Amino acid sequence: MTEHRAQVEELLAGYRRSRDQLAAVHRELSSVTASASDADGLITATVGPRGTLTNLVIADSAYRRYRPAELAEQIVRVTGAATVRALARAGEVLAPALPSETDPQALLLGTADLEAREIAPPQRKPQVDEDSYEDQNWIRERAR
Structure with a gap:
């Protein structure tokens, strides 16, 4: 025993x-957090480990420099850049705890070992409407 x-x-x-x-x-x-700024440093976005926006700093001069749509585009761009950095850092943290053949980035993105074709949405086949007369010719040729 x-x-x-x-x-x-x-x-x-x-x-x-x-x-x-x-x-x-x-x-x-x-x-894990990561930040990114626009080229002029007028907009800085900070995200958490999953890319969730946790802080956004917009300089007063950004409102004069960018139109509203341009400002929104810059915010989305810098937030995306910060998310890429955060995911890279999270992958570095996670890698030692995973089996050697596991891709931490793929795991964090939810794709694991799936290939692109496996996660692509299924292509729909066009449905055939049996009651449709769309492609039928209703004009009969005259007998010659």
């Missing part, structure tokens, strides 16, 4: 180490 008990204790210790590592990775992932 003591050998069996030692194996159980060893398994439990391994489980606890794995849980501790997972908790540490989770804490580090939740603290």
Whole structure:
């Protein structure tokens, strides 16, 4: 019985180490942030680990420089750039906890090991309406 008990204790210790590592990775992932700014530094977006906008700083001069649509476009652009940085950092944090063949970026994006063709929306086949007379010719040729 003591050998069996030692194996159980060893398994439990391994489980606890794995849980501790997972908790540490989770804490580090939740603290990931990234920022990006436009070329002039008038707009700065900061995002969290999943690309969620957490802070947006717009200089007063940005309102004079950009029209509303241009300002919105710049905000979207810098937020996207910050998201790319945050996902890269999150991938670096996650990589050591994953099996070596796992792509952390793909996992974070929700695609895991799926190929593009596997996640593409299915192409719809055109439905044939059996009651449709659209392609029928109703004008009969005269008999010659």
